[in-house]
Amino acid sequence: MTAAENEVVDLCRDLIRIDTSNFGDSSGPGERVAAEYVAASLAEVGIESTILESETGRASVLARWGNQDSPRPGLVIHGHLDVVPAQAADWSVDPFAAEIVDDYVVGRGAVDMKDFDAILLAVVRERQRAGRIPDRPILLVFTADEEAGGQLGAHWLVAEHREWFEGCTEAIGEVGGFSTEVGGKRLYLLESGEKGIAWLRLTASGTAGHGSMRNHDNAITHLARALVRIGEHEWPVEPGPSMLLLLEKVRELTGLEGTPDELLEHFGPAVRMIGSGLRNSTNATMAQAGYKHNVVPGEAVAYVDGRPLPGHHETFVSRVQDIVGDGVRVEPYHEDIPLEYGFEGDLVDAMTVSLLKHDPEAHVAPFLMSGGTDAKAWHKLGMTSYGFTPLRLPGDLDFTALFHGVDERVPIDALQFGTRVFDEFLDLA
Template identity: 80%
Template sequence: MGYLPDAETVDICRDLIRMDTSNFGDDSGPGERAAAEYVAASLAEAGIESQIYESEPGRATLVARWGNQDSSRPGLVIHGHLDVVPAEAADWSVDPFAAEIVDGYLYGRGAVDMKDFDAMLLSVVRARQRAGAIPDRPILLVFTADEEAGGRKGAHWLVAHHPEWFEGCTEAIGEVGGFSTEVGGQRLYLVESGEKGIAWMRLTASGTAGHGSMRNDDNPVAHLARGLAALGDHVWPEEPGPSMRLLLDKVRELTGAVGSPAELLGHFGPAVRMIGAGLRNTTNPTMLQAGYKHNVVPGEAVAFVDGRYLPGHAETFMPAVQEIVGDKVSVDSHTFDRALEYAFEGDLVDAMSVSLHRHDPEAHIAPFLMSGGTDAKAFDKLGITSYGFTPLRLPADLDFTALFHGVDERVPLDALEFGSRVFDTFLDLA
């Protein structure tokens, strides 16, 4: 090979974590400009030109062409986002933006979501560029703003305003997939082949305002509470799609177990929180707003609900929520985005599988439907098929899925380096 694709990965990841790119969803954060300029300088040092766009001041997205642009093969988009969710420093055991290394782990906001992949990608691209090992395929590198708030000022903006960058691209690789977990005592790598749709909803109950000391049978807070309780008690049916059915088959193969889909996914331990969400629609109230004084019944109460729906449920999901909460509560869309699911087959899937097996011969591989959303939703508008592939070989006892947006977010150093080597091999095969 003649070069070390993982040589800079840890250092680059530390540099990126130290740049606070917190996205509060209300434009109060620092934005992504500093991180985008860091990526641009890193690429320029290796001889790769890039372009930075701002959808709004400071909200920066970077794009760069790489690979063999004269190839007749279709282009591959490789994307990562530069923003992170906020972190409450008082809750952490270390400074979330200091990028400290403790007991073989790199700690920091973004270590998992997703400055780890940004660092892997930069390390591999720089090493290959310097060695002249350019992939024999057009590659579009994309580092986006605003993914943590739905990508409206990042990937969606880029697709809407500069679709010319994506001409000829048919496939994409991004975050939340390729990490290992243990099932039946064997290592299983999960590749994201789809993701649930986003339905962030505003629930509003109206009623009769009045004095808090008097009887009030039209109290909007009570109406809303009953609606939310009904939604919390509702059990959405299990409806596994193609990706999850393949995953369930793999669990049966590795464990010899039988049972319902939920029982089978129980073999993932704590990771079932994320993986099990791919079996059914979900609804979680996240914010409440009502009232302005202790002895005044307000005229309105509002709740915000994070809804995630399975592929094929775009038309039926919100009407179902309305039926559950009842006629005293109105359900309105706040943010709505598509669900995705792609066939787990073809040359790109083969390249991911072979690259993992080459560096971990004992690897088992299966797809899954991701509970959250990524920038793949924006690229799907252009007909681009996307998979989540951030390869990480993880300790069996690490509750990895709890680290997404979690306290003390961290990634093993050897997993970062492993991922860089796997991704380097993937680029030879993709």
């Protein structure tokens, strides 16, 4: 067993035990303690890093590594340090204790994404000790605030510290490289794009009055009708290049035909994430109205998480307005662009070969991710980004349910597999 395989579990557990819950308003503990842990782990093997804070405690870590004199363009390898909050009462174990249960590391961030932070640290530390430095410039970036859109993390770094990224043309990050099973065969999914973000505010106005009286202009009723329309709306299937390649791979593995939705049902529960890449989506997430039981309010507000496909971002808000109809105003309060990159080139080859080297019977295909990552920030600098956190998973594990889920966990042998694959990747990238 390599040094990286030996220490990756401890690194992952240490990171999980550092609570970096991000509530979206800087009320949480921040990332500073985790950033210091990462910086110390790199310093221990002679890699100098810099901690940058966008606000007090909101810390990101950057370190130059690899052959900085190489004429090759730079590669950004990034992970985020923050996690979504966890309600401890819902969990079977303390979400920040990083307990090992049935050969899984359990804790908030085990999947999203302190697993990859640990894999990256373990591999970099092993290679640095052995003098196996990649022959291209590498920028290691561990960011703050990804779980709230990255305005205090990756986007802030791009706006305020662009000089760190000079010469970097490609990036590797989260939510790709994990395995699933289709047609009895193992398939690794590489993220070659991600949907956009269109977080929307819906506002309904009406006539305020006494709750005991007839009221045909009730703002809450208007809003409720709009939310039902959104909930019942069937967005059309409009797959882009990544999803078309994935559908073709499913046909190959199963030997079956069918509609795109029927083909993706072969992924089982994972279809909740993977199937989202076929169409735009809208989900109501919050509602606010009223201030007293017997008072009809004059306004009601709801929030909708919208995710447009690449090529649909510019028209998405107007399409949602058409769905809800007159009487309810739809406006964005946070937007970010969708991304999609060609599934080709040296970086894609390096990811594919490194996976197949350590799992020769497997298959590889791209997919469009339902959520967003820090790749949206790197895109502003013209970088091509892919998701590549290599994990070989049990076929019966409902992995996609663990993102932001209760009892989030990652198999120990998947972490160790990830170090082997990522070490191979760095030789090829």
